[in-house]
Amino acid sequence: MDTGKEQSSSALNENKKENEKLIRKISSSPHVRSEDSTAGIMLDVIIGLLPASIMGVYNFGLPAFIRILICIACCAASEWIFELITKRRITVGDFSAVVTGLLLALNLPPTLPWWQAVLGSIFAIIIVKQLFGGIGQNFMNPALGARCFLLLSFAQTMTHFTYDAVTTATPLALMKAGEPVNVLQMFLGSTAGTIGETSTAAILIGAAYLLIKRVIDIRIPAAYLGTFSICILIYALASGRGFDLMYLAAHLCGGGLMLGAVFMATDYVTSPITPVGRLIYGALIGILTFVLRSPWNPTTSAEGVSYSIIIANLLVPIIERFTMPRSFGKGAVKHE
């Protein structure tokens, strides 16, 4: 033990000396240059979120617009102030804080008190993102982390939904209570819910834009929605509904599923980088969402997308470790 420590220290020092000569002449990978920048990608995500935001403002009016502005302003401001105080590089210009703010606002009910939205924005940027090292270092999606923080802290206001100034339950909650829902309304977005989640059509337009621009990878949403659909269809068969596609469509259009699958599960920082890992990650979120929505249990919450995504976020390092491809020439798999 003692000699090992000495050896390691001397070996380390020698290595350091040898490396000193090399380090200055060789830059680290990647060596291939690309025109993509963080700011460019984030702008694309903002454009992708615009249809859902416009539908949210159209549905819920001025309060929704004010919540969106508050969240964006507070996220950008807390990022700027934190980096100013801790003397780090100011990264407000890459729009990542703006995306976090917009996503958070789209995940909040339009009636949420403004100070709770401010608190959520500060939590997202400072606790989830900056304390873990800033952009690229956060261990879970900041917007979803803040949504869960608000959900745990202010359950009453976070689950209070209105549509046309009338307090109603979300379509998912209605479904759970066994009441009929209008799938077409759910698809177009004229239902109660958070600002950005109601209109599946608007989210799909944004998704199409992001897929065409190759900002997001189809694997994660496809694996997510596919696994979730299979689970729901098996449940529908097992519970005596038969092969009920309308029930599946209602589940797909209801709640934050589409918003989560397209914009939050695909977050670069908190999703795996390996192709196989992305499929596993998507499937994992699908199963978790199904389990958390638990349509067989009327006493639990009807929604479960945010928790499933942040749980899967935490498992990303493990998924990546087991799906990392072998480098060329590193030997075949040993059969023992």
Added chain:
Amino acid sequence: MNQAVERIKNGLVTENPTFVQILGMCPTLAVTTSAINGIGMGLSTTVILIMSNLMIAALRNVIPNRVRIPAYIVIVASFVTIVDFLLQAYLPGLSESLGSYIKLIVVNCIILGRAEAYASKNKVLPSVFDGLGMGLGFTVGLTSIGIVREILGAGTIFGVTIPYYKPIGIFVLAPGAFIVLAFLIAVLNAGRLRKAKAEGTEAKLCRTEDCLHCSNASCGGRFIDFEAPEGVIGQTAVKKPEKKVEEKNEEQEVRTDE
């Protein structure tokens, strides 16, 4: 008497079980939903810690080395049972809110840790003061976490409601415990670093024996001094080696330029 003061200061500040040794995390995170719970848990542990340290120190030459852990657990469990029954009889409310965590003091690593590290090797009186210091340190830790969580999460201080304040529910739930503990440790560590800087010394922030057994990936070996004499662990030696390397760098640069 000096030794007594030194032991108490050691438990309260230098080796505070909650904020420096990070021991006994299960009760720390679970019962600190209010300041009263923190005080109750801390004082119960203190009593058991003093009594068990006393017994173990008194019996240290009688207990065979091979069976010392079972023997310690029997001693600790006896005192835990006494305290549990006393609480149930005289403070039923507190006993109810602490639940099974009083019984779980039997396996509290602070108590077994002090028995193993101190009481089994020292005389009775210093061991008692060691128990007192550690217990008070634990109580201070639990109470400060409890106060912060109660104010933020329930909007009350020792049960008195704060007017015009809307509580943030997450702080009385489990995630809030982790957040508050992390922030309190960060604040205390910042204070230690500042104090060390003012005195011109290095603050000791490492909590493990070596980098192999440490899970703090963000440290990256910055706090370990490879050239330190044996037995000296966790002394930060950031400045000295780095300065040497920088000087060498400059020399090398000059040479390559030539």
